[in-house]
Structures are given as C-alpha cells and as structure tokens.
Amino acid sequence: MKLPAFDYLAPSTVPEAVDALADPGRRAEVLAGGQSLLLDMRLGRAGPGLLVDVNGVGGLDQVRVRDGALEVGALARHRVFESPAAAPGPLGRLLALTVVHIAHPPIRARGTVVGSLAWAHPASEWCAVALALDAAIELRGAAGARTVAAGDYFHGAHATARVPGELITAVRLPLLGPATGVAFVEHRRTEFCFAQVAVAAALTVRDGVIAEARIGLANCADRPLRAHAAERSLAGAEAGPPVAGRRPPPEHPFARAGRIAAERDARPVPEPYADPEYRRHVIAVLVGRALCQASADLAAHTGHDRPGGDRP
C-alpha cells in the first residue's frame, strides 16, 4: 500500500522541531529512522497530518559519556552499537550483543535507538535493555524539558509516558562497572521475526557474591519488563564458577531465577505461535542461559588478561 498524504517539515534545530510538533491543527509525528513509522503508515496504523523529519537536526546523532552515563542522541542509529567500542566497558559489550538481534544491517543503518524507545514495541530489545539498566529518557516539549526514568516510561504496547508533541532528545544509559558481566539472548521463529522472548542480563559480582543482578525481558508481557523478583532471588547468592554448557542445573541460582522470572515477573500474552505456557518455558530457559553467559562474560573479562585489576 502507498503512503497516505501528509505535510512534511525538516527543521534543523531542536527548538524548531519542538515548535513544529506543537502544531495544533495537524497531528504531528516525529520521523526518525522511519523503519517503523513509514511501515505503520503503510499499514494504516498511523496517519499523521504532519511529519517532522528530525534527520537534519544538528547534534542529535551524538553518542557520548557524560556524568557516568552514555548519552545516546535521538539520531544515533542502531548500527553504531555493532562495535563494542561505542561505549566503555561492559555497557559497550551489552549493546553490541543486543544490536545484532535487531532486524538486519540495512534497517540498522537507518533505525535509531531512541526511535525504538518512542515506538515501544513489547518485543523491542532496546526497551528491555533500557529497563534493565535504569535508563533515563530525556524529553523536550513546548512546556520545557523533563526526564522520565525507564521504570516509569512504558505503559503498554506502543504506550509510553511521552505526551504528543514531545521530542525525545536522548536516552541516558548508566555505565556498568568493571565487575559486571553482561549477556543478551533471544529466541525468534525465523531471521525475519521479532523476538518471541529476549533477555538482557547484567551481573555484578563482589568477592564471589552476586552484588546486583539486572534482568530486562522483551516480549514477556504487553510491554517490556524488568524481572524484579528474579533479580532479588539472585542478590547475595554465590556466583560460583561459570556453568559449563548452556543450561544451569535445576538447583543452581540461575535456574531458580529463570523459573521466578517466568512465573512471577512475566505476564505473557497469547500469540499465534506461542501460547503463554510455552512462553513461560522459554523465559525460564533463556533467563537461566543469559545469567550463565553473563557470568562467563565476567570471567572472560576479568582475571587472565587484566590480573587483579578489575574487582573493586
């Protein structure tokens, strides 16, 4: 289907973009990568009267470290994060492990991280990562600027705390300390499907004990989730040696956390190829696997190559 007609503006500064979005007469929407919006318009799921193309707004493509967080500007494309060097330390590794699951290279060349947060699909990998890391979403509207914590931001499928007319200028992802291991695992039916279940994990270990666990879940409810109950079950547990193989033994804290995530944190909704029971099974397996991989990631990045330097 061809796109319905709309007006088009391409501002070059943030204030101009915010002004354009405040247009009372026309339903205005931001055009970023367009990899979801143009598709929604084709399918009749979106019908903006005015598209405000922000691709020419200077400075929005910045990715920089500021005040202990990685600030990802609204025009930073998915592909930037294919290199783990895009962010320091474990955060760079986590983003690189995540991004390969998002669509394909030509779509990653256009689509943006911030656009994913704005679109807020329940299966979005970046949304799960933003929740796991306690990201902060920076919005700018006619009434001024405000920051919303990821935990307060997602209200449902494609529903967020952003009000019409607000531009997301950046998302701030807190950096992860060196004693943190990270993983991202995903299950999908085919290369072309969105995730059936995806799990982001970050494990911080001090003196052999899990000091903090962060687990983000994609497509485990009508919105991206953070697995708080599973995280709590891990705090204070012995980290133990890395688990051999992909699946922890049933009594291992990682396996237990997987079952807790599946039973207590997730609220899977039925889908054509995955009923809730199947999905809970997959969640338990993938959370366990993600935690094993996070602990292996930590082992690989501490010890041998940087003797004694990493554990605080």
Added chain:
Amino acid sequence: MRITLTVNGRDHALDVEPRRVLADVLREDCRLTGTHLGCEQGVCGACTVLVDGEAVRSCLLLAVQCDGRAIRTVEGLAGPDGTPHPLQRAFSAEHALQCGFCTPGFLMLAAGALESDPAIAADPERVRALVGSNLCRCTGYEPIHRAILRAASE
C-alpha cells in the same frame, strides 16, 4: 517538493509529493526499474539501494529525504561500456539467481558491504548475517554467499 537526486552519477531534478518513497520515485520518475518492490515493509530487501554508499531499504525512505544525496542502483553497477560488475559476474558464475527478482537487492546489499568494509569477506559469519538481510524464494542462500565471496576475491 522540488528535489534533486543524483542517481548513478546523473542528476535528476524532480517535483515529488512527500509521501512518495524513494523506490517509487526511482522506478516511476527516474525510470530505473531495476530496483524491485516486493513486500514494501522492509522485510524482503528487493528494494535495497545505496544512499551515500550505505545499503538501505528504498521502500522505507521518503524520496524527499534523499534531496542532494548520491544514490546508486543496480543500473549503476556495470561499467560505462556495459562490462558487468565483479558481483554481477560472480552471481552468474555461482548460479546465485533463478527468477532474478531478489537479485538487484542482493547485489546492492553486497556492493554496499564490500565497498564500505572489504574486511567482511574474511569473516564468513558476517557474510552469512549480511545475506540474511534479504529474502530469496528460489535459489537458496548458499550460492549467493559463495558469489559474494568470489566477487570479493577478484
């Protein structure tokens, strides 16, 4: 809106509605029908072209967004005298096409990757992930994979 697209080195001064995507404008206004449209949803990759050297889906990009940009389509691969591009020779040699509907997209996908990052050819896993970007419904992906590696080594 009045825009100028530089397609395969030639300037096209056009007057297009904002709602028209690049693929439609290339096919209907520039009369370059080598760029195919399959799904129009970003999935199949038949419409893949290079914009400023980068492979993108021309069904998910507005033509007005490409004002002043350099676009390369499958028609721009062969030399001025018609000599096929190394990728075109390799696709032929490896039997990497049957009906050919997907071929322009795969060629541009591969051209973009090999030109911007020739090192990709040394990593079969990355070539595999690249080939996974587009759909082919007849040939299968192995010959396409082999053709990309063959072209890279020429």
